[in-house]
Each structure stands twice: as C-alpha cells, then as structure tokens.
Amino acid sequence: MTVTPPKQFAHAVLPSATLDERAREDAVRTLRRTVLDRLVPGVADAWRDRVEPALPDPAATRAEIRSAMLADPFVQHTFSLRRIVQEQVWDTTAQIVGRQAEDLAERASSMPARAGGTLQLDPDLPIPPYLKTLDVHGMPTGYWDEVTDGHDVAAGAMYDRGVYLYALGRSGPLGDSRGRSVAFDFFAERLPDFRPARILDLGCSVGHSLLPYAELYPEAEIWGIDVAPGVLRYAHARAESLGRRVHFAQRDAEDTRFAAGSFDLVVSHILLHETSAASLPRIFAECHRLLAPGGYMVHAELPQYADQDLFTQFMIDYDTFYNNEPFWGAMHDTDLDRLAVEAGFAPEDVSVAFVASGRTEGTDRTGRSQPGRSPGQLQLTVARKAVAR
Amino acid sequence: MRFRARGPRPRFFADPELDRFHVMLVALLGEVSVLRDRLDAVERVLDSGRPFTRADLEAYEPDAAAAAEREAERSALVERVLRVVLEDGAEADTGYATVEDVVATVSAPHPVPLVTPGRKTS
Numbered sequence: 355m356t357v358t359p360p361k362q363f364a365h366a367v368l369p370s371a372t373l374d375e376r377a378r379e380d381a382v383r384t385l386r387r388t389v390l391d392r393l394v395p396g397v398a399d400a401w402r403d404r405v406e407p408a409l410p411d412p413a414a415t416r417a418e419i420r421s422a423m424l425a426d427p428f429v430q431h432t433f434s435l436r437r438i439v440q441e442q443v444w445d446t447t448a449q450i451v452g453r454q455a456e457d458l459a460e461r462a463s464s465m466p467a468r469a470g471g472t473l474q475l476d477p478d479l480p481i482p483p484y485l486k487t488l489d490v491h492g493m494p495t496g497y498w499d500e501v502t503d504g505h506d507v508a509a510g511a512m513y514d515r516g517v518y519l520y521a522l523g524r525s526g527p528l529g530d531s532r533g534r535s536v537a538f539d540f541f542a543e544r545l546p547d548f549r550p551a552r553i554l555d556l557g558c559s560v561g562h563s564l565l566p567y568a569e570l571y572p573e574a575e576i577w578g579i580d581v582a583p584g585v586l587r588y589a590h591a592r593a594e595s596l597g598r599r600v601h602f603a604q605r606d607a608e609d610t611r612f613a614a615g616s617f618d619l620v621v622s623h624i625l626l627h628e629t630s631a632a633s634l635p636r637i638f639a640e641c642h643r644l645l646a647p648g649g650y651m652v653h654a655e656l657p658q659y660a661d662q663d664l665f666t667q668f669m670i671d672y673d674t675f676y677n678n679e680p681f682w683g684a685m686h687d688t689d690l691d692r693l694a695v696e697a698g699f700a701p702e703d704v705s706v707a708f709v710a711s712g713r714t715e716g717t718d719r720t721g722r723s724q725p726g727r728s729p730g731q732l733q734l735t736v737a738r739k740a741v742a743r
Numbered sequence: 744m745r746f747r748a749r750g751p752r753p754r755f756f757a758d759p760e761l762d763r764f765h766v767m768l769v770a771l772l773g774e775v776s777v778l779r780d781r782l783d784a785v786e787r788v789l790d791s792g793r794p795f796t797r798a799d800l801e802a803y804e805p806d807a808a809a810a811a812e813r814e815a816e817r818s819a820l821v822e823r824v825l826r827v828v829l830e831d832g833a834e835a836d837t838g839y840a841t842v843e844d845v846v847a848t849v850s851a852p853h854p855v856p857l858v859t860p861g862r863k864t865s
Contacts, residue, residue: 355820358810373784373801374777381776384817385769392829431828434755434762437787438769445746445770452744488750501744508744676753 359383360523362515365593367462367588369450369511378446379519386439393432394669401665402425415557416667420675423508423668437492437676440520444493447516447543455508462591463505473590474603475583482581482606484630488678491520498582510560510588517562524712525562526598530621533563534734535713536572536654540734544707545650548617550574554644556607556637557581557625560601561589563654567621568598577612579605608636610644618649626655627685634688638697645739651694657708657733659686690735699737707734772824776817806815 405422413419423429433485481498489496500506555564558578586602593600619640641651659667674683695703711730754762788795788809823858
C-alpha cells in the first residue's frame with residue numbers, strides 16, 4: 355500500500371519547518387502510526403491470552419485491569435513507547451516554534467483584520483488551577499505560557515502544528531474535523547431550521563472547531579473564548595488569514611461575564627475533560643445562564659464510559675494517566691444529562707446524540723479538495739433552554 | 744522555550760533508569776530517520792544532474808512518488824528497530840520452553856559416542 359504524508363494547510367501564521375524539521379515530524383508520525391496500529395492492538399491480546407487468565411478473580415473495575423496489565427512487559431513497553439512518541443511530538447514542535455517565536459508574534463500582530471473579527475485580552479484573568487497541575491497533553495508550553503515579550507503566539511503555534519502531527523493529519527488540513535462534524539452532521543442535518551444569531555464556543559484554543567460554524571452560519575455573530583492569551587492571539591490571526599469573521603476573547607467558561615440570555619448557541623468541543631469536577635457544574639450553569647429561551651447548549655466529547663465494557667474503559671483511560679489529562683476518566687464517568695438538569699435545563703429538553711467525528715473537507719496547500727471521513731464517534735450532550743411562556 | 748512538560752512524568756518499568764534509556768533510544772531512532780531522509784534528499788537532488796547548493800537542498804519537497812518511497816523506507820526503519828517488540832511472542836513453538844531445554848535434549852547420552860575433542864575419528 356502506498357502511503358503519502360498528509361499536508362497541513364499553510365495559513366499565514368502556521369510555523370514553517372526546515373528540511374530536517376520536516377523529516378523529524380515525518381519520523382515521529384511514522385513511529386506514532388506504528389505504535390497505534392501495530393502495538394496497541396496487542397494490548398488486548400495480552401489481556402485475553404496472559405493477564406486475565408492469570409487473575410484469581412475476575413476484574414471488577416478498570417483500575418483492577420490497569421493494575422494487572424501494568425505488570426505485563428509487553429504492555430509496559432507499548433505504553434512507554436506511546437508516551438515517548440507523544441513527548442517527541444512536542445519536542446519536535448517546540449524546536450520548530452521556539453526558533454521562530456519572535457517572527458510568529460510579529461506576523462500575528464501585523465495581520466490585518468480583513469474579515470472583521472476582533473480580539474479582546476484580559477491580562478488580569480487568572481489561569482484556572484486545573485491547567486496548572488500538569489501541562490495538558492504533555493505540551494511543554496501548556497495552553498498558557500508566553501515565551502516572547504510581545505504579541506506572543508507560541509502556545510497557539512505549538513498547539514496547531516503539534517496537534518496536527520499528533521492526529522496524524524486525520525483531523526483534516528485545517529484540523530477542524532470535530533467542529534465540522536458537529537456543525538454539519540448535527541446542526542445542519544438534524545436541526546436544519548435552527549438559525550442561531552449569536553454563537554459561543556467555550557475553550558476554543560486556536561479556533562479549530564469554531565471556524566466551521568462561521569461557514570455554516572455566515573450571518574451569525576460568532577465568539578470563541580479561552581483562558582490563555584497566546585492561543586487567542588494565534589486564533590485571531592489564523593481566522594483572519596482564513597477569511598473567517600470570528601471574535602475571540604480571554605474569558606473563563608465558568609464565569610464568562612457575557613450578558614444573561616445573550617447567546618442562541620453555546621458549544622464546546624472536547625473541552626470538558628480538560629477541566630475539573632469542581633468546574634464542570636459551574637460551566638453547565640453558566641451555559642444555562644447565557645442562553646436565550648429556545649437556545650441550545652451542546653458539548654461534544656468522546657463517548658461516556660457508562661455503556662462500555664471494563665477493558666474498553668481501561669484502554670480509553672490511557673489518556674487519564676499517560677497523556678496528562680487527569681480529569682479524562684472521572685469526566686467520562688460523569689452523568690452529564692443529570693448535570694444539565696441540575697444546571698436548570700428541563701429533563702425533557704436534555705438528550706444525547708452521536709455523530710461520526712471525522713468529517714473533513716477543505717483544501718490542502720496545493721488547492722485540491724479533500725473530502726472524506728475517518729472513524730470515531732463524538733457523543734453530544736444536547737440541552738435546549740425552555741421557551742418562556 | 745520549554746521542552747519538558749510541567750508535572751510528574753509517568754513511569755512504566757520497575758527500574759526508572761530503563762524509562763530513561765527508552766526515551767533516549769526513541770530519540771536516537773528519530774535522529775537516524777532524519778539523517779536517512781536528508782541523505783535521500785541529497786541523492787534525489789543529485790539525480791537531477793544539475794549543480795545545487797545547500798539552500799536548494801533545504802527547499803527540497805518530494806513529489807508524491809518520492810514521498811511514498813520515503814514513507815515506506817521510514818516505516819521499514821521503524822519496523823527493524825521495534826521488531827523485538829512488534830514480534831513479541833512470535834517465535835515459532837518447537838516444543839521447548841527455554842534454550843537450556845534444547846541444550847539438555849541435544850546433549851543427552853546417545854547410543855553413538857560423541858566425538859572427543861583432540862581425538863581423530865575414522
């Protein structure tokens with residue numbers, strides 16, 4: 355089978371890479387693909403052939419599976435490699451971004467806002483404690499570090515170039531497959547008459563998932579918020595370079611300080627698991643407060659653990675312990691529907707929907723169209739605010 | 744620029760030094776792949792028959808066919824280095840659990856005397 359490397363769309367603030375840097379990315383991608391496709395499936399064999407038969411009693415929790423599996427040499431080796439490859443993604447990306455951080459800051463600050471979007475920063479906004487315990491995904495800038503004195507965009511550049519490598523290009527040339535799936539496979543297909551005038555994306559980082567909404571609802575006023583300044587500066591420059599009119603603001607999803615009832619749609623994409631048990635109910639309550647009557651709250655995550663067998667839970671739970679996403683497991687155990695009801699939504703207005711997560715469509719840098727889908731599912735927690743009587 | 748993430752790093756092996764050696768091994772594998780790709784780029788630019796500078800080399804972008812060949816070479820390199828793990832347990836079973844079992848079996852007393860070193864047989 356012939357495999358050619360995927361190409362990320364080179365918008366105006368994407369960091370560039372030298373010959374050797376491109377080769378390093380290619381090496382990391384090949385390693386990651388080999389680990390995921392060739393080694394990780396062997397973990398299930400280890401469980402079935404060696405580890406489970408040796409247990410005195412059947413495992414009752416995924417923690418018991420984990421404890422038994424971590425003693426198996428093949429599992430140790432596979433998980434260690436998977437972690438190291440993840441660190442290599444960031445090591446490689448940090449070299450690329452680090453040597454051009456000043457130039458990227460200059461490019462972002464001088465980007466004309468031709469599309470009409472805006473950027474509002476709040477230097478006094480505190481970084482939430484859950485982002486300071488570990489650098490999420492092992493990304494060494496975290497979401498919030500600033501490495502230059504000026505209009506720093508290093509964290510955004512790290513996230514954009516690094517996540518593309520991490521996803522093996524499967525999230526599309528613009529890294530927008532998740533937002534595109536929710537926008538076009540859920541809203542456009544299942545709520546064709548819903549035309550939100552004002553849309554808010556929580557924890558938008560560089561705007562990967564947000565821009566498809568600007569494409570679907572060109573008349574809408576669209577906002578993306580995040581707590582980290584570097585990703586927002588990058589997001590603004592990126593959106594303008596791509597010709598999408600979006601407003602970015604540095605605000606916390608727990609307390610956005612937007613007016614009550616001022617949005618018709620509040621969305622998030624794989625955000626919840628990066629917060630904490632303490633902040634989750636506050637985010638849901640804030641969504642309820644922000645929505646106008648008849649407006650929708652939609653949170654997209656990977657499927658919850660409730661309906662999955664223990665071994666599958668153990669496999670997905672890799673990220674909790676080894677990908678610096680400490681709330682991943684507990685979030686996937688949480689009853690999000692109940693949380694929505696506790697936040698003020700009527701039980702009959704809360705539902706769950708699933709969409710395939712891999713919708714990609716766009717142009718690579720040679721200008722060819724790249725339609726297609728890759729496997730995986732998103733679980734959507736959908737809640738509609740009651741229409742006033 | 745930071746290269747290490749904040750917070751504790753997970754461990755996978757009983758001996759933490761093994762974790763560190765694993766990290767270094769994978770880093771070296773990456774460096775070998777980079778060298779291999781760079782050499783391949785030089786060879787492909789040479790194939791054009793035109794003189795070239797380091798700047799020309801830096802700008803080298805493989806076409807689709809070259810990219811696929813390079814990708815296949817890279818996969819094969821990774822495959823060779825990881826083979827001991829990729830093919831873990833893939834040894835064909837000959838009915839002996841250990842090498843010692845094999846040694847004992849083939850060395851067991853046999854009706855025909857074994858050759859004694861230093862003595863000529865006819």
